[in-house]
Amino acid sequence: MTKDAIVVGAGPVGLMLAGELRLGGADVAVYEKLPAPSGESRGVGFTRRAAEVFDQRQLLDRFGDVEWAQGHFGGVRIDFGKLDDNHFSVRGIPQFQTEEILEAWLRELGVTVHRNHEITGFRQDADQVTVQFTGPDGAGEESARYLAGCDGARSLVRNLAGIGFPGWGATRGMYMADVVGSHVRPRPIGERVEGGMVMAFDLQNGVDRIVIHDENLRPHEDRSTLRFTDIANAWQRMTGESLHHAEVRWISSFTDTTRQASAYRAGRVFLAGDAAHIHMPAGAQGMSVGVQDAVNLGWKLAADIAGWAPRGLLDTYHSERHPVGRMLMRNTRAQTRLYLSGAQMEPLRQVMGELVQIPEVARHLAGIVSGLDVRYDMGGATHPLAGLRLPPDLVLQRAGAGPVRIAELLHTGRPVLVVGEGGAAGEETVHRARGWADRVDVARGTWDDAAAGGTQLPQAALLRPDGYVAWAAPGSDSLPAALERWFGRSRTTARAA
Numbered sequence: 001m002t003k004d005a006i007v008v009g010a011g012p013v014g015l016m017l018a019g020e021l022r023l024g025g026a027d028v029a030v031y032e033k034l035p036a037p038s039g040e041s042r043g044v045g046f047t048r049r050a051a052e053v054f055d056q057r058q059l060l061d062r063f064g065d066v067e068w069a070q071g072h073f074g075g076v077r078i079d080f081g082k083l084d085d086n087h088f089s090v091r092g093i094p095q096f097q098t099e100e101i102l103e104a105w106l107r108e109l110g111v112t113v114h115r116n117h118e119i120t121g122f123r124q125d126a127d128q129v130t131v132q133f134t135g136p137d138g139a140g141e142e143s144a145r146y147l148a149g150c151d152g153a154r155s156l157v158r159n160l161a162g163i164g165f166p167g168w169g170a171t172r173g174m175y176m177a178d179v180v181g182s183h184v185r186p187r188p189i190g191e192r193v194e195g196g197m198v199m200a201f202d203l204q205n206g207v208d209r210i211v212i213h214d215e216n217l218r219p220h221e222d223r224s225t226l227r228f229t230d231i232a233n234a235w236q237r238m239t240g241e242s243l244h245h246a247e248v249r250w251i252s253s254f255t256d257t258t259r260q261a262s263a264y265r266a267g268r269v270f271l272a273g274d275a276a277h278i279h280m281p282a283g284a285q286g287m288s289v290g291v292q293d294a295v296n297l298g299w300k301l302a303a304d305i306a307g308w309a310p311r312g313l314l315d316t317y318h319s320e321r322h323p324v325g326r327m328l329m330r331n332t333r334a335q336t337r338l339y340l341s342g343a344q345m346e347p348l349r350q351v352m353g354e355l356v357q358i359p360e361v362a363r364h365l366a367g368i369v370s371g372l373d374v375r376y377d378m379g380g381a382t383h384p385l386a387g388l389r390l391p392p393d394l395v396l397q398r399a400g401a402g403p404v405r406i407a408e409l410l411h412t413g414r415p416v417l418v419v420g421e422g423g424a425a426g427e428e429t430v431h432r433a434r435g436w437a438d439r440v441d442v443a444r445g446t447w448d449d450a451a452a453g454g455t456q457l458p459q460a461a462l463l464r465p466d467g468y469v470a471w472a473a474p475g476s477d478s479l480p481a482a483l484e485r486w487f488g489r490s491r492t493t494a495r496a497a
Contacts, residue, residue: 003029003144004305006131008157010034010113012043012095012287013273014150015102017294019057022109023413024302024465029142030111031133033118037103040250041094041178043287044203045069048087049371050288052392053295056410056467062101066090072189073331073365074282074338076352083363084454085391087370089284092204098287119156122147122269129268146301148270150294153259155275161266167259167278167329172340174280175212175231175253179246182208184239190339193238197340207249210235213340226253256280256336260325264293264318272297277325279332282339288371289328292466293321299413299465308439308488320376331368376468379485383472384456390469391455395448396420403448406463413465415440415487420447421459421473429460432479435490440483462486 005021007014010032021028046054054060069091071078080087103113117135124130129147133140149157158165182200190199190211199211212234228251232243261276273290297317303309338345338352355361367373375387392407396418409416417433417440419426430442440462447457458472462482471482484490 002128003027003142005029005146005148005301006031006129006142006144007148007150008032008119008131009150009152009273009275010037010099010103010115011150011152011273011290012098012102013290013294014148015099015106015113016053016291017148017150017272017298018111018113019102019105019109020295020298020413020465021302021305022106022111023057024299024306026302026305028111029144030106030113031117031119031131032113032115035116037096037099039096040252041096041203042176042252042254042281043095043098043284044209045089045091045093045284046098046291047089047284047288047369047371049374049389050284050291051090052389052407052467053291055392055407056295057105057413058408058411059101059105062104063090063093063097067092071366071369073352073356073369074335074349075190075192076338076349076356077189078356078362078366078369080366082359083366085363085372086393087366087372089370091284092202094204095287097204119151122157122160124268145305146268146270148272148297148301149275150271150273150290151275153274153278155271157269158261158271158275161269161271163266163271164262165259166262168257168333170255170257172213172215172336173217173253173255175210175214175217175226175234175251177210177228177231177243177251178203178207178249179210179243180207180249182210182243182246184208184210184235184241184243192342195238196342198235198239208246210243212238214238215340215342226251254281256333256340258329258333260322260329264322264325265314270297270301270317276321277328279329280336282332282335282369285328285332285369285371289324292324292371292374295466296321303439303488306439310485310488313486316376324374327368378468378470378482380477381469381471381475381482382477383458383461383469383475385458385461385469385472386475388469389467390418390461390463391453392467393451394455394457395451396443396445397448398443398445401445404443404445406467409441409443410463410465410467412441415465415470416463417442417460418458418463419444419460420457422446425459429473429479433483435480435492436483436487438491439487 068088272293
């Protein structure tokens with residue numbers, strides 16, 4: 001039996017994509033070569049936009065009481081509290097916890113993660129992709145309409161699809177370790193010392209995350225030769241403090257290698273997350289951007305599988321997310337230079353510290369690191385909110401149904417037409433969308449001005465499943481045209497055809 005989609009990789013991005021596909025009605029399978037979750041956590045949090053994505057799918061509450069953190073750009077602090085929008089990120093959530101939450105969500109949705117199944121190849125034709133794998137019962141094959149590679153920086157799917165991975169090779173390396181009982185002084189956003197930078201912060205349950213950048217350290221691509229003694233020696237050399245007595249939970253190394261896939265699609269094969277873009281860790285952006293890749297791609301693939309996707313919808317995955325990846329590479333390379341360069345960079349750091357006191361500059365940099373600056377091209381949509389996400393904490397007061405947050409309207413993963421105006425104008429807006437009632441939900445009410453903050457409230461807004469505004473009123477563009485552009489022909493038009 002042919003699946004609708006196969007996702008390769010059970011990290012946060014692959015799990016999120018599988019969930020999005022299932023919400024859209026697709027029959028999806030996840031293949032993961034590891035026999036069990038690794039328990040490792042290169043990522044230890046996520047950006048504001050990623051938090052909103054989890055909130056849209058009723059997942060954020062599963063993380064419990066999270067710690068909201070201030071941000072920085074290359075070590076230059078940004079006071080998020082002075083900005084109109086909420087840019088605070090989530091800190092202290094190890095990646096393995098994110099994976100546990102997402103995999104539990106998949107089980108609830110009826111999606112199986114096939115662990116200890118390694119993809120060895122695939123072939124595609126005009127109708128499907130056939131994947132070869134090895135598993136506990138030997139070699140096998142499975143076919144699907146689409147294949148998604150969420151299999152990391154060394155992506156086999158990307159390589160076999162013939163997609164290039166241009167960029168910049170490693171010029172500097174860093175050590176990382178999770179330890180217990182280190183008793184070192186906290187340095188939550190890093191501290192420059194002679195010869196490099198060191199960072200230390202409480203990760204969770206008494207575990208400290210240690211990060212070291214030694215200017216004399218060559219890029220350490222082969223982690224198999226790394227020992228904790230190397231890390232402890234470097235820490236003592238640079239800080240005068242000893243880590244040698246600490247209990248070691250995990251060690252790793254990484255570099256500033258920065259690359260992006262030349263295309264996010266090759267026929268029926270798609271890439272997301274680290275398979276599509278890698279960079280030096282900076283502000284929890286890597287996993288966060290990957291999760292946003294998954295949410296952008298998931299509803300579009302599901303729409304195509306369900307048969308209502310308009311022509312060209314799948315191509316908007318690359319046209320929307322590739323520029324985001326390109327900007328990610330630019331900002332992380334800039335942050336790396338600013339953050340990790342020596343004393344010669346100090347004058348620029350001082351100037352940047354002065355610039356971030358200007359609200360417009362702070363807002364721009366905060367938007368970059370939080371993910372709230374992403375804006376997509378919505379064609380003819382002219383409202384100021386078009387292409388941006390609608391803030392999830394906006395409240396719609398519904399007659400007889402009570403208040404509802406925008407994020408709650410998106411829990412089902414379906415498009416939503418939010419109508420915040422009453423009377424004949426509101427009735428007309430709802431009437432114009434009646435031909436899409438099978439795939440677009442309608443929520444009517446009045447806006448709660450107290451929850452709006454500085455947001456310019458629209459009379460009505462058409463939200464894609466990923467939370468971005470495809471159309472809003474007042475505007476010069478047509479609601480039916482926007483509905484057809486993103487969600488296919490109306491039932492009336494389809495029957496007439």
